[in-house]
Structures are given as structure tokens and as C-alpha cells.
Amino acid sequence: MTIDDRYIIFHKPYGVLSQFTQETPEHITLKDYIDVPDVYPVGRLDWDSEGLLLLTNNGQLQHHLSNPRFGHERTYWVQVERIPDLDAINKLQTGVQIQDYRTRPAKVRLLPENPPVGDRHPPIRFRKNVPTAWLEMTLTEGKNRQVRRMTAAVGFPTLRLIRVSIGNLSLNDLSLGQWRDLTPSEVKLLHDALSHKGIRKRLNR
Template sequence: MLVAFNKPMNVLSQFTDEGRWPGLSRFGLPKGVYAAGRLDRDSEGLLLLTDDGRLQARIAQPKAKMPKTYLALVEGTPDAAALGALRRGVALKDGPTRPAEVEQVAAPDWLWPRDPPVRLRKTVPEAWLELTITEGRNRQVRRMCAHVGLPVLRLVRTAIGPYALGDLPPGRWREEDARA
């Protein structure tokens, strides 16, 4: 079984609650599934869960190089140098990243409001980037963007390999055909 879940902001990618942060057990997910990879508490969007260990490994293992696509609201104005650095890969403390596909995109009109809302400053511009990476280090997209001077204000994963978030509302899930 493979389940696509739209993880809301401030929800953990584990079934147990931790402190004031709720876990996945509150969302009526099928018994026996577990996360294939993770999303940080302060990130939103597509989280895949499965009861198949081999499928979980194909989705989550960095050596599988399964692409993961994100929308990132960043503080600042992306320039050619910043986008070029992301496309080439950047040197983080834990080593260089693989090159990312990245484009500046229009603000998505389909995206749900975030709870709590993003604090935007009127004097600081912001922009949306669509990034696709093929590894999944801890807070990688946030660290890559910060490295090029574009701190992430909101991060939403929209796809993992052939699986897309689509119109799945936050806190809801659906079964997927396991085609990875």
C-alpha cells in the first residue's frame, strides 16, 4: 500500500506526538504504514507512507536519486548568480549538493493559506522558486537557498518522483498506485 498525505505545517513526520507538536496518528491514516522519507515540522506538502519496506527504500534512499520538487517562498530577489549556484550545486557544511533544477515562478494561486501565516515584511521583497533535488539531506532546500542569500519563508513539497500532491487538501490522504 502507498499513501499520499498532505502534511500540514507544524505536524511531525512520525506517528507519535512530541511535546506540543502533533504526529501523524491524528489523521486517520491506514494501519501499518510508515513514512518513506520525511518532511520537517515547519515544511508542508507531500509525504508518502507505505507498508512495503522495499518501496520505502526506493523512495527514501539518497542513492535512488528520486527527484523531489518543492515550492519555496524566499526572502529577497533571486538573481542569475543565485539561481546558477543552485543549478550547479552548492557547498554546504556536510559537503557539496547535487545540482538542482530551479526556476523563479509566479505565486501559486492554488496554494492554501498557511497556518500560521507567513510573516512578510513590506520593505523586503519575496519570490517563489520551484526546485527539484535528487537527494534529501536534513533541511537541504532551506540550507541551499540560505547559502545563496535567499532565506526560505515557506516550503511546500509538491512531488516525489511520479507522485504529485495535486489537489489533495492539507491534513488529507489518498491511496496511490505504487509505480516507483
């Protein structure tokens, strides 16, 4: 870590690409929200997902946080169609087969009430007489559209997906579409977490 390192947390809205390059004129990208040079997302958050996105100019940290080998926890609030039963939740917890891959064990629970989130724009699709429910899912891997594929595999399609934390970092009261620099204590927690995995020395070389 150096004095020039920059760490940013961003509350990504629905429909925003997790990149600064615009591929077509109608694409909304990070450039529309963040005017900070030389920072790049740690991992990715799909255009149709919302929530916490971490950006940094520390390339080594970016690489290690994005590498599933190190097993950093990512927590999501997931709105699904219908109400998952215990069998479905158990399958999500122990691992499900998606395509040619079996997911790692995950922490999954049915939230007893709707989480404190605002409306999505555009709103999710509602089907009359079909209830929805919210799950809290914590994964240590981040394969392409994994959460959506997991809930679909057990019969409960994802309607809305919000990442609320990465490790010790969380959205808290950060408003939708807003960003801020991490506090010194948050940066310390981030590097302390890496040191527990035996990679801090490499980051500070």
C-alpha cells in the same frame, strides 16, 4: 508488491511531525490525521514544511525511495525572502556548499507568478518593504533541511517550503490535511520507476 501492500499520499500541513509517535503532549503527529495501521513515511518532511508525504507498509520500497543513492526526484515550491538573481539561481542549479557537503546539481527556476497555494497557518513572517519570490526546485537528494540551507547559502532565506511531487506522484487537488490511497495506475508508475533503476526484482522477492 503484494495484495496487502498499502500506499498512501498525504498532504501534510505546517507544524505536523512526520511520525506517529508523540514526543511531547503538544506535538501534532500523523496519528492526528491518518488512522491506518502499520504504514510509515517514506523519507521525512520537516515539521515546518508542508506538502506531499508518501506512506507505505512495503519496507523494501520505503528503504529504496529514501536512499539518496537511487536519485529519486523531489520537487518543491519554495518561497524565499527577496527576489533571487541569475547568479543565485545558477549556484543552486550547479551545487552549493552547505557545511561540509556540496549539493548535487538541481533543477531550479524562478516562478513567474505565485503558485496556487492557500495561506499558511500560522502565516509566514513578512517584513515591510522586503519582497518575496517563489522558486521551483527539483532535487535528487534529501539531506537534513537541505532546501533551506541551500537558499540561505546563496543569500535568500526560505520562508515557506512545500513539497509538490515525488517522482511521478503529485499533490494535484488533494486538500491540506487530507490523505488517500494511491490509484492502481499510480502504484504501477511507482514500481515502474523503480524497475528502471534495477531494483524492482529485489522489491518483489
